[in-house]
Amino acid sequence: MVTDRGHRFGVDRAALLLDAFEGSDRLTLKQLVRRTGLPRSSAHRMLDRLVQLRWLHREDGYYELGTRLLELGSLALHQSRVHRAALPSLHELHRVTGLVVHLAVLDGSDVVYLDKLGRGLAAHLPSRIGWRQPAVRTSVGKAMLADLPPDELDRILAVERSRRTRAVPLDVRRVQTELARVRDRGVAIDHGETIRGFGCVGTPVGATGSVIAAVSVCGPIPEVQADYLLAGPLRSAAHGIWRRYQDRGPGIAPGPRPSGSVTA
Template sequence: MDAAVESTAESGSVLGKTRLILEAFGLDDEDLGLSELARRTGLAKASVHRLSQELVRWGFLERRHGKYRLGMRLFEIGQRVPRQRILRDLARPFMEDLLQATGQTVHLAVADGLEVLYLEKVSGHRQVSRPSRVAGRMPLHCTATGKALLAFGPGGLFEEVVAAPLARTTPRTTVAPGLLEQELKRARDLGYAVEYEQARIGYMSVAVPLAGATGATVAALSVTGPVAPARTERFAGLLNTAGRQVTGLLSVRDV
């Protein structure tokens, strides 16, 4: 079954329709009305209404002022995901140390498909414009965490990423496969990945890989702040120290 047929078949099932409703909510959405949910899902308004009422009863959605929002039950279940919980709990103290040492935002991320998925973030009072969010996503090829995951992860992941045209997030984003491959080789030589203004103009990131019990890369840890190339090696040194400590703890945990 090809992807298009499979997607159509899935959306025709009750579970498929439920998934479409829950995934219709973006990070910036608080409340969505019935008509907007129907538009985003492509489902009949009557089906959306019936399923949404069930989701409200289960606590997966909440209803407020005639509109729907994601419910706390989803948050509760999400906190039980083993990989997210183990990685976050082990890395969080070291992320706080990095925040204290650098004064910059620290991210913990994993690869999910062809994107970076942020599991945790610590930052000070001064936020960057268009700030990242826990559970937010970015393309693998334009972030330092993504480059670390590509450089030190399975070789097949790079081939998947460059199989389609690379999206240009900023004017400085690397979109040529050959140049991206060179950046990943340099990251492997240095032991860390760097990006300057490829994800957000005015900001840079440095990231290191985190390995699990088998030695395979399972996540990446980064520091993000205003562009200042002179601080790259300092950030890398601090990240490498934290990364070794987190990897040591992960080596005895199954993630």
């Protein structure tokens, strides 16, 4: 008989194997064993089962994420209340600025990107749906961090500080000064911190103390240096997202993605 503890153990191992693919498209059994620390026989048995369930795909000795995960991820994305509320404003923001537009939410000390819109310029940016980055390095992350209560912000900065090496320590005082500037101006700036040569300007979505997400525009640094010109369109987009989020709530009907956008 399989106990609840046995089920949890199996789920934990499956999650460990799936998490190992972060940052990698394809991995061998040897690589997965090394990344997870699981015994080779246990990993092989679990991988076979994940392939059967279509959570993973196996070809030529390599494993990669399977179609079932893509289906579930797409379902979760289109059921996202924030994402559905944001789509019209994201497209309008891209139309007005001609820059790449991102929508992101805060997840612990990281940001996770819910959408990316753009055309030719988007291909030069590695960002994509599901992309995860340290919040302190991104304009969307700074926009959301600036809204946090001091104790919660301190916890996140402690996590980020523990990630850094001694060679590149986190300057907590600089981060706090920058976040204070974000509170005053309503926009956050990333001048090549995340992607070399590209800058982003972001603003929070939601009322003070109730920020639910952040939206940004990104492009070559010379095109985003005049951030005061982008603040108006950004605030307008954030206001529209927040209004639809509040007005329609969980009843927002999922619809087809507008044509002409590029998602990466």
